[in-house]
Amino acid sequence: MAPLIRxxxxxxxxxxxxxxxxxILVMLRDDKPSIRFPNQYDLFGGGAxxxxxxxxxxxxxxxxxxFDKRNNCPLRIPHPELFSVYIDxxxxxxxxxxxxIDHEIDELKLCEGQSLRWLSLEDLETxxxxxxxxxxxxxxxxxxxxxxxxVERL
Numbered sequence: 001m002a003p004l005i006r007x008x009x010x011x012x013x014x015x016x017x018x019x020x021x022x023x024i025l026v027m028l029r030d031d032k033p034s035i036r037f038p039n040q041y042d043l044f045g046g047g048a049x050x051x052x053x054x055x056x057x058x059x060x061x062x063x064x065x066x067f068d069k070r071n072n073c074p075l076r077i078p079h080p081e082l083f084s085v086y087i088d089x090x091x092x093x094x095x096x097x098x099x100x101i102d103h104e105i106d107e108l109k110l111c112e113g114q115s116l117r118w119l120s121l122e123d124l125e126t127x128x129x130x131x132x133x134x135x136x137x138x139x140x141x142x143x144x145x146x147x148x149x150x151v152e153r154l
Contacts, residue, residue, distance in 0.1 A: 008090070008091045008092060009047055009048070009092050009093070010047065010048040010054050010057070010092070010093050010095065011045065011046070011047050011048070011088070011092040011093065011094045011095070011131070012045040012046060012047070012048065012054050012057045012058040012061060012094070012095050012096075012097065013043035013044070013045040013058075013094060013095075013096045013097070013131070013133060013136070014043055014044040014045050014058050014061070014062050014077065014080065014096075014097050014098070014099065015043060015083060015096065015097065015098040015099075015137065015140050016044065016077075016098075016099055016100075016101040017098060017099070017100055017101065017140075017144070018100070018101055018102065018103075018118065019100065019102075020102070021118045021120070022120060022121075023118035023119055023120045023123075024043075024118070024119050024137065024140070025044075025101060025105075025108075025116060025117075025118060025119075026041045026042060026043060026116070026117060026118075026119045026129065027041065027042055027044065027065070027110055027112070027113040027114075027115070027116055028040070028041055028042075028113055028114040028115045028116075028117070029041070029042050029113050029114070029130060030112070030113055030114060031114065036130070036131075037130035037131065039114075040128065040129065040130040041117070041119065041127055041128075041129050041130065042113075042129060042130040042131065042133070043096075043129065043130075043131075043133055043137075044061060044062050044065050044066065045057075045058055045061045045062070045097075046061045047092075054085075054095035055080065055082070055095075055097070057095075058077070058080055058095065058097050059076070059077060059078070059080065062074075062075055062076075062077050063075060063076060064111060064112070065110065065111055065112045065113070066108050066109070066110065066111065067108065067109035067110075067111055068103070068107070068108060069106075069107050069108060069109055070103060070107045075108065077097075077099045080097035080098065080099050081097060081098045081099060082095065082096075082097055083096045083097060083098045083136075083140060083143075084096045084136055084139065086136075088131070088132060089132065094131075094136075096133075096136050096140075098140060105117070105118070119137070121138065121141040124137060124138055
């Protein structure tokens with residue numbers, strides 16, 4: 001019997017998909033040597049705090065990281081769709097959520113990090129996303145292709 005792998009912590013990531021651009025919104029992390037994956041693109045998200053569920057954590061993290069200028073408030077994703085749960089190479093149990101977003105980049109203010117950009121499936125051939133998220137993002141795009149009605153559920 002294989003040994004039971006116990007995660008060290010719970011991490012979250014949010015795939016914000018824009019149908020118009022057939023792309024997801026990502027942020028460029030700060031270029032500080034004190035942080036993991038400096039100056040790399042990343043999903044929105046972070047670790048769950050004590051006594052916080054993964055869903056509560058992702059809702060909080062997105063609201064902390066993105067300000068919605070259109071509505072003059074932190075960006076709210078009230079019911080994120082759980083896309084995948086897995087244990088990564090750092091023994092973090094990652095909970096990856098997905099949601100549609102119809103904002104333009106100039107309608108959002110990034111509160112952490114350097115900049116925002118749309119990332120397409122083709123971009124993943126040349127861009128490495130922090131925390132080894134490339135495979136899960138590719139899986140998301142494959143799921144979109146297979147499940148035509150998936151976007152309507154987001």
